[in-house]
Amino acid sequence: MMSFTLRNLLGRSISLSNKCSVRSFRCGQVMLSATNLKGRHLLTLKDFNGEEIKQLLWTSADLKMRIKDKGEALPLLQGKSIAMIFEKRSTRTRISTETGFALLGGHPCFLTTQDIHLGINESRKDTARVLSGMTDLILARVYKHSELQQLAEDGSVPVINGLSELYHPIQILADYLTLQEHFGSLTGLTVTWIGDGNNVLHSFMLSAPKLGMHLRVATPKGFEPDATVTTFAKSLSEKCGTKMFFTNDPLEAASGANVLVTDTWVSMGQEEEKAERLKAFHGYQITMKTGQYAAPNWIFLHCLPRKPEEVDDEVFYSPKSLVFQEAENRKWTIMGAMVSILTDYTPKRSKPKF
Known part of the structure; x- marks a missing residue:
């Protein structure tokens, strides 16, 4: 080893x-x-090269085909358990992980800060060691990325990032699977992000170039992505031969895009900033007018939950919108990740074209 x-x-x-x-x-x-x-560990896709990300997507597509399309029973995680730590509430992350792990024969344990002594009556270090002795995998949805790093360092089982303030890797895997299903290939696609410079954008920036995808980003002044992430992502894009463009003009960013993406403008923990943020993001709503600047085959993604000021109903409920397919794929991609991390599973279907 x-x-x-x-x-x-x-x-x-x-x-x-x-x-x-x-x-x-x-x-x-x-x-x-x-x-x-x-x-x-799956803390950030920064730690995974392009072939490894493709492997995760291939496994996810394979499980979806075998379980959903063919109705096969695949108890690949029978006898295993996962500790699901949730400091922040969730719909898609909880349901996808809980039902997905159970569907694969394992036992999910949902834990909030009211259920365990995380960092209060017991140190995070001790919690990590206790959970490592009782479960095979930890998924944590937290405020600070450093807490995930501590769980990974102090525990002895793999840790999956269910969301932190820096990254949201399991969301991006679902986005990529959705795009793979729709376009047939990821290479050469141009993704335009219009919105906040947040954890979802960071995950796009640190993974899209590895898959041969171009990224165009529009954020209001003062809401740009993390400077350290940006510096690394630009270097990564250059090495991978892709294009990465940043602007404060949403329509400029939308030019030639195959994919228009946005996210909430006010995340959990930012409620006090709502008025300021809504003012700053004026003009950033994605509409059919935005789509006029994109490529003819453009589609729309949003990780949900969605607010009307981020994207209007005409786009959100249109055939251009793949948001509900994207939401379902949260289940198949987290299943793909858990199977890949806990087993030696080899996909049965042929490898998709990437």
Whole structure:
């Protein structure tokens, strides 16, 4: 077994141990085996190269085909359990993980801050060690990304990021599966983000170039993505030969886009900023007028929950909108991630074209 250390985005060291070996560098990422993700943490897609992301998507598509389309029973996680820590409430993350893990034969344990002593009567370090002795996997939806890093460092089982203030990797996997299903391939697509420079955008920025996708970003002044993320993402895009463009003009960003994406303008914990944010985001609502600047085949994505000021009903409920397919794919992609991390599963269907 080979062990080595990388520096994550915040400058902290992360140790990767795996049966696979270092082969080469691709788009600024260490190239690991694309077929064995067992035992890996999923804290950010920054830690995964393009082939590994494709592997996750391939496994997700395979499970969806076998279970949903063919009606097969696949108890791949029988006898296993997952601790689901939720500091922030959720619809899609909870339901997709809970039902998905159960569908695969495992036992999900839903835990809020009222259910366990997380950082109050018991340190996070001790909680991580206790949960590691009782479960096979931890998914945590938290406010601070550092809490996920601490769980990963102090525990002995893999940790999945269910959402943090920096990243939302499991949402982006669902977005990519949706685009793969709709367009047949991801390579060459132009994704336009119109909205806040938040965790979902960060995850796009750190993964889209690895899949050969171009990214155009429009945010109001003062609401740009994290500067450190931006610097790394621009470098990644250059190495991968893709384009990444930033502006404060939503219509300029929409030019030539195959995909228009937005998200909530007021996230949990930002309620006191609502009035200021709504004023700053005036003119950022996605409408059919926005679509006139995009490519003829443009579609719309939103991770939900959605507010009308972010996208009007005409777009949201139109054939251009894939938001409910996207929401369902949260289930299949988290299942793909959990199976990949906990087992040696090999997809049965042929590998999709990426």
